[in-house]
Amino acid sequence: MPQITTRKELHVTKSFLRYVLMALGLAFCTCTVAYGMAFGPHPHPSPEIDPGMAISALTLLAGSLAVLRIRRNK
Amino acid sequence: MNQPNGASTEVESFRSILGVRLPAHLLGRLYFLFILVAIEYLFCFGGRGTIPGQSIPGHLTFYGENTDTYGQIPIFAFLVFLGFGHFRLKVLQENISFGRILFACHLLCMAVVLAFTVAARMGLTWQLFDTYSYTKSAFYVVGTALLALACVPLESWRAAIRATGRLWLYASLAGVAGWWFGSQVRLLWGATMTAQSGIMQRATLRAVGAVLGHFLPDLVVDPATFTIGTSRYAVVIAGGCSGVEGLGLVLIFISLWLWVYRKETRFPQAFLLIPCALGCSWLLNILRLCALILIGNAGGSIAFQTGFHIQAGWIAFTVVALAFSLATQKISWMRKMPALASGNTGNLPGGGMGNIPGSSMHLLVQSGESPATRAYLLPFLAILIAATVSKLVSGYFDWLYPLRFIASAIVLWYFWPELKKINWRFGWFGPAAGVAVFLLWIAPAWFASLGWAHQPAASRLGADLASLSPLARWTWIAFRVAAAVITVPIAEELAFRGYLARRLINREFDQVSFTRLTAFSIVLSSVVFGMEHMKNLMDWQHLALGTLAGLAFAAALRWRGRMGDAVVAHAVSNLLLAAWVLGFGDWAQW
Numbered sequence: 001m002p003q004i005t006t007r008k009e010l011h012v013t014k015s016f017l018r019y020v021l022m023a024l025g026l027a028f029c030t031c032t033v034a035y036g037m038a039f040g041p042h043p044h045p046s047p048e049i050d051p052g053m054a055i056s057a058l059t060l061l062a063g064s065l066a067v068l069r070i071r072r073n074k
Numbered sequence: 075m076n077q078p079n080g081a082s083t084e085v086e087s088f089r090s091i092l093g094v095r096l097p098a099h100l101l102g103r104l105y106f107l108f109i110l111v112a113i114e115y116l117f118c119f120g121g122r123g124t125i126p127g128q129s130i131p132g133h134l135t136f137y138g139e140n141t142d143t144y145g146q147i148p149i150f151a152f153l154v155f156l157g158f159g160h161f162r163l164k165v166l167q168e169n170i171s172f173g174r175i176l177f178a179c180h181l182l183c184m185a186v187v188l189a190f191t192v193a194a195r196m197g198l199t200w201q202l203f204d205t206y207s208y209t210k211s212a213f214y215v216v217g218t219a220l221l222a223l224a225c226v227p228l229e230s231w232r233a234a235i236r237a238t239g240r241l242w243l244y245a246s247l248a249g250v251a252g253w254w255f256g257s258q259v260r261l262l263w264g265a266t267m268t269a270q271s272g273i274m275q276r277a278t279l280r281a282v283g284a285v286l287g288h289f290l291p292d293l294v295v296d297p298a299t300f301t302i303g304t305s306r307y308a309v310v311i312a313g314g315c316s317g318v319e320g321l322g323l324v325l326i327f328i329s330l331w332l333w334v335y336r337k338e339t340r341f342p343q344a345f346l347l348i349p350c351a352l353g354c355s356w357l358l359n360i361l362r363l364c365a366l367i368l369i370g371n372a373g374g375s376i377a378f379q380t381g382f383h384i385q386a387g388w389i390a391f392t393v394v395a396l397a398f399s400l401a402t403q404k405i406s407w408m409r410k411m412p413a414l415a416s417g418n419t420g421n422l423p424g425g426g427m428g429n430i431p432g433s434s435m436h437l438l439v440q441s442g443e444s445p446a447t448r449a450y451l452l453p454f455l456a457i458l459i460a461a462t463v464s465k466l467v468s469g470y471f472d473w474l475y476p477l478r479f480i481a482s483a484i485v486l487w488y489f490w491p492e493l494k495k496i497n498w499r500f501g502w503f504g505p506a507a508g509v510a511v512f513l514l515w516i517a518p519a520w521f522a523s524l525g526w527a528h529q530p531a532a533s534r535l536g537a538d539l540a541s542l543s544p545l546a547r548w549t550w551i552a553f554r555v556a557a558a559v560i561t562v563p564i565a566e567e568l569a570f571r572g573y574l575a576r577r578l579i580n581r582e583f584d585q586v587s588f589t590r591l592t593a594f595s596i597v598l599s600s601v602v603f604g605m606e607h608m609k610n611l612m613d614w615q616h617l618a619l620g621t622l623a624g625l626a627f628a629a630a631l632r633w634r635g636r637m638g639d640a641v642v643a644h645a646v647s648n649l650l651l652a653a654w655v656l657g658f659g660d661w662a663q664w
Contacts, residue, residue, distance in 0.1 A: 049314075050383075050387065050388070051611050052384070052609075052610045053384060054388075055611075056461065056462075060458040060459065061391075061392050061396070064396055064455060065396070065399055066443055067443075067452065067455065068399065069403070070445055071442030071443065
């Protein structure tokens with residue numbers, strides 16, 4: 001029985017760590033993008049990523065990925 | 075619905091509410107609720123949070139944090155709950171009702187919150203005893219609770235919690251942890267008063283200084299203001315310039331890629347690519363800043379600097395993302411057989427081959443996009459690449475516009491043996507749709523000229539063209555018109571209607587008849603087409619006009635199932651628009 005309890009505890013700890021890691025990843029991504037691309041007044045006049053170019057840049061990326069994933073004719 | 079077998083629940087997986095189809099089952103409804111809550115949070119609070127210790131006027135502050143940042147806790151927690159409870163919640167297949175009255179009350183609450191938000195953005199002060207903040211927060215909390223109950227009745231919430239055990243507790247703790255971590259991460263690039271803040275800025279400043287020190291003997295670095303440059307040209311490395319935006323985008327892209335193609339990727343080998351991609355992104359930003367300072371110091375024009383500054387970040391991100399995706403596909407150590415890994419071959423074309431021993435190579439070959447994708451997408455991608463290059467070097471006036479025409483013309487010529495199999499004939503409907511789209515497109519300008527609407531922002535294109543020699547001016551205009559009437563309609567129709575609208579129906583898009591386009595594929599491809607015509611992220615007018623134009627072109631295509639009708643409609647509208655621009659000098663339309 002003590003072994004089962006330990007396994008349970010290990011499982012709970014592992015599960016909790018998974019949740020925390022996922023939340024940390026989400027937090028990092030969202031706050032980073034929100035900081036860089038939030039609408040409204042932007043405090044930086046010359047950002048690394050210009051939101052105005054987002055759509056054409058992402059379209060180019062998505063289209064390029066689709067072409068790169070074309071299956072080979074064999 | 076009342077039948078125990080799965081057939082009826084499959085049919086009733088969506089529920090029509092006021093003409094909108096909502097997911098009928100718990101899991102779908104929870105995802106729907108999450109999307110609504112996230113969108114409303116973004117609209118009500120901007121979703122950006124603040125540096126701890128700094129307050130926003132009009133927001134409550136508890137323990138040094140604005141109330142809007144606390145909204146991230148339930149959002150993170152909810153997503154964790156959905157992510158880890160997905161399979162256990164999926165089992166609950168009972169149809170659930172939708173509380174229309176509760177939803178109406180929710181809309182009222184959100185209207186109040188939005189009114190407060192708009193008032194604050196307009197600079198209206200209404201903060202007697204800070205009641206404004208309390209009121210807004212209270213309405214937001216009540217409104218969100220009403221939404222949650224409208225989408226998922228109380229009984230279904232209880233069932234969800236019963237099915238997922240203590241997940242709600244772990245998700246809540248994870249939400250708090252995520253929120254706290256996020257607030258600490260922001261300190262990395264915020265130039266605030268705390269000792270640990272601005273780490274990214276300092277690191278970038280030092281790296282740029284180390285590189286430029288070899289080229290510029292008179293380099294001046296001021297760590298106090300994050301300024302670096304020479305007496306002729308200097309830049310301030312603000313938080314947004316420190317590389318953190320690229321890191322965030324790359325991280326999101328990698329996460330999505332690894333999740334979507336998890337069955338084709340070997341783990342944990344693929345995780346090694348994450349630090350490589352992040353490192354490349356950061357280094358490319360260093361190079362971008364170095365190049366910018368070198369260009370400015372060498373006397374580069376403001377227009378060139380502007381174009382370079384705007385484009386370089388996106389180019390760097392695109393390069394890193396493509397390199398990452400190529401690495402996961404081409405390095406065999408990180409790639410595994412997709413169909414063999416999933417063990418499911420039913421959805422693959424020629425399904426059943428997977429059951430034949432020794433057919434693994436065939437399955438791998440069959441897992442990608444259709445080979446026809448090249449001919450349909452590359453003409454449009456050529457335009458986008460040429461536009462990126464021309465904007466990179468030209469700044470405000472796109473003097474390299476002819477490059478777009480030439481690039482797409484070459485690609486169309488190259489793929490013409492394949493493209494000529496398409497039905498390019500057209501009837502009366504194509505030109506008629508083109509005239510209708512043209513009238514729709516100029517309607518706002520026409521209303522503005524009559525004083526019925528706001529005047530659009532003035533365009534400097536006319537002045538830029540006037541400054542050119544007559545030969546250069548008319549050459550530019552000739553290429554602009556030729557592109558608008560010939561290459562752009564063909565390339566865009568191939569990409570949006572020929573590829574995207576059909577790809578949304580089936581991976582083997584070239585086997586889908588144009589007459590079989592669905593309402594969903596037409597609307598979604600038209601919205602993407604409209605987004606492509608937005609001049610900035612807030613350009614709702616061109617989003618709406620582009621979407622309507624896309625719908626009209628799709629209708630022309632579907633009418634007789636001929637690509638020629640859509641292309642002619644597009645070409646006619648662009649031709650009339652060019653005539654309008656040249657005839658009336660309405661350069662803002664270009």
